[in-house]
Amino acid sequence: MTFTLTYIIAYSVFAVVIVIFCLCAWKDVFMLFRRPTRGMGTGFSRIWAVARTTVAEAWAGRVWLLPALWLAAVLILMLVVVPYDKSERIPLYLRVLITGQEWLLLVMMWVLACISFPRERERKILVTNASKPLSRLELFLGKVVGFSVTAALLLVIMGLMSYAIITYADFRNRRAAAEEYVLAESDYQQALEKRRQESMASSALKLQGGTAQKTDIIVPSESLKKLSEEGSLFAYNYITVPKKTGFSIVGMMDFASNPPTRYLKGGSQEKVIYHFATNLTAPPEAIFGPPGSRPFFFFFFPVQLGPHPPSTAQVNVIVRRTKAPLHQQEKSLTLDSRLVAQWEPDRPDEIFSPMANGKVLEDLGPVDITLSCPTPGVYLNILDGKPSGQPNVCLVPIRTSANAIWPDPEPQMLGFERRDQQQVAGPDPKEGGAWPEMAVYRFKGPDLNPAKLPLDSKGDFTVAMALDIDKQDNRELDTQCYVRAYNEFKPNEIVERKFDVIEKRVNSLKLPSTLLGNETDPSKRGDVVILVMCATPGHWISLNEQAIRIELPQSSFLLNLFKSEAVIFLEITLLVLIGVTCSIRLGWPVAMLMTGLCYMLGNFAEVVADWQSAAKVFANPQGNSGILNMDNLQKGALDFLGLLVAIMPDFTRMEPLKYLVDLRDMPWSYLGYEAALVALFSLPFIALGYMLIRKQELG
């Protein structure tokens, strides 16, 4: 069963459940909106009545102790875990506070939601309640709303406590940073004075033929100063580049051509990734045919630069199925005199999906080709593959056919990867006048509306740069960053800036608004390209696609904190809904087990997808042996598991910390997406819950 088919089945199940609900529950839904007489409430007021009692029930169950327990636990954790770097303290504290809230509340609400109905059933309180003009739907929704409100109350309490803790922690952190900076500044002044005296002494010693010692000078950290001045209680807003197409690391950029072209540096860690979004298909007879007749990849690099003769350039190729990343084939190729290389993979059946009569017989999923050049001094021209031109690579399925399969345009170029970041190296003194490596950020023109970007009095907009540095040599020097920016429609009007990198803080850079194009029509604005280079020899700058961003006005930290709390609230609401649904007909232990299982499955989406891919890789494709039967059984079980996972809400998407710990403002669209996701998964569970309680005998 394919991934898409699994989801089609899952959503069909949702649709069927909702349709049945609409058919069965229309009367009860109608009663929700009906007012018995003028001035009296609707069904929603009855839901609220049940919800209030549910809140009272939770309160009577000492749920109010939870914030106190949480506070004690997080305070102990915060006292024990103290990061050395002051700039990481607030994000770490936020992580502890929010994760603590999330887990404590999830567990507490899970238990409460699963216990409430069975207990009322057991104590026959439901008998009294159901004898009142309260529909089963209202009773069910009242329970869900009640526990959600309880969770919301606790979140508000804990959120305000978190804010107080963080505000105090930030105050202390700033004060400590200021004190440390003053000390470092005084040490620095003393060291300078000492160095001056030493240099005077050394010149005297030199005259006598001796040598003098040198005192190390440590420059006080600018990031410390900035931290003491600004603190950490804010929420950044900014525009970033599109994840894959907007960010690349290139060996060199040729501005002489229009548009400027990118080059991959030979002998470096740089690589270029060509993504084939669709299946790489070929006829079965070609795939399983003899070597020499199978499908092959064709590589073409029409332009090369560098001191070496072009034909000596080598390329290392890795073909990898994206759904089964462990499953890959590698080959080292040498470009011939036509700057061309061909490669026929040894195991084509693991890469190519067989296709006959226009139908894909086995779906192996998308494929990535990663290419690097081990030949030092060579620069390979990377073609963007837009409609105007052709990319560097294609697949030829049959030798007699000219129907080549092309990858997606604009292949992604990456460099040396370290801790989820890419690195650009400063100039290497050994390479003489070699071009420096650079990170390219391409901001989409339509996103950059000059009317919405905050401009200063000079008409400049701000680019925020969160850069890390790594010093191999010249450790005493500050790392200098060199930035070039231009609009794609005016590649020759380049703006250049140079500044010292302040590590682990956001560096702000002013760029003129003329770069934005100043057009009202978004399509005429043109992309803004920002190139980032390391100008200090022996240093590296680490960055990722989020590192360079165009700043918008900052948002309130408190509001951002409560957006994260809202994500926790949505997650808990969904869990409560599942818990209450499970507990309608089940005893509380089984209901808890079922709810826990649903939550686990909801966290397993990616794992099960990996298992399914792995099962495909290791499945016996030919056979009619006993192994095949086992494979089919395994595959069937995995398909069923995949279906279960698809039916469950994907809890991994609920990430309350996603923006908060980066001190970034959570976009309302993200919160809206989460709310929509919860609504989408709530509907079938409400329908299911109603169906279970509708005819339940409460006596």
Place this chain on the structure above:
Amino acid sequence: MTTEIPAIQTRNLTKIYPGFWNTQSVTALQNLNLTVRRGEIFGLLGPNGSGKTTTIKLLLGLINPTSGEADLLGQPAGDQITRRSIGYLPEETYLYRFLNARQTLDFYGRLFNMNRAQRVRAIDFYLDFVGLDPAVRKRRIGTYSKGQARRVGLAQALLNDPDLVILDEPTSGLDPLGTEEMKNLIIELKRAGKTVLLSSHQLADVEDVCDRICILYRGKLEVEGSIDELLEVREVFTVEGRHVPDELQARMVAMLKEAGVTDVVPGVQRGRLADLFKKLVLEKRASEKSGAA
């Protein structure tokens, strides 16, 4: 001419509790045809397991009938709108233990969509009406005695000023004084034009307050009728009169004996409901035993 809609009407109402895989199923109620007229106090009697509570639950829509129908106030049983006009006191007090009396009644008032002023008024009135000690009204129900909890239960059943009141064992847990008050209250309800369906084992109480009764045995309706009809002893002739001189009484007794009348007992002759109930149950049990033998 219009026909008055009965307060309760059941037609072949049957309830079978299924066992595991439809084995060991239990017939709790079998083809019950019952009519309770508006404004009367109707007693629902029967030994344990006869189907009284099942009948009440079916009438309230708490459980689903296996077959047959039931109407309350002219609407199908379980109708949400009709439940606005029904008050129900369960056999035990099933209330939230963590709420106090006022909070409990406030909750039920909200379920009846009563506004704040109506709720406050009704809560004060009915807590006084059922005689709940004001000192305990703000204590959690979990701390109440059985009698106190029963009074709150009764208050919640009357909170909406119902047209039909269903009382399942209303005097259970009440002291003799409370029982007396409850009986007076039921009579009060009748005077106010309410219909009362009363299920009780306290036959003396039922006899005192009910207009009509029915007796169920093993889910079947055995007897239905007015108290007077059912308790009349036809073979016994009674003459009642005030200030009958002893001499005249003696002469009348002598005349009756002369005429060959046997078992002449001077004084008022009346059967007891308890006797009738016991007789019926014992006869049934005896016939079941002989059938089994």
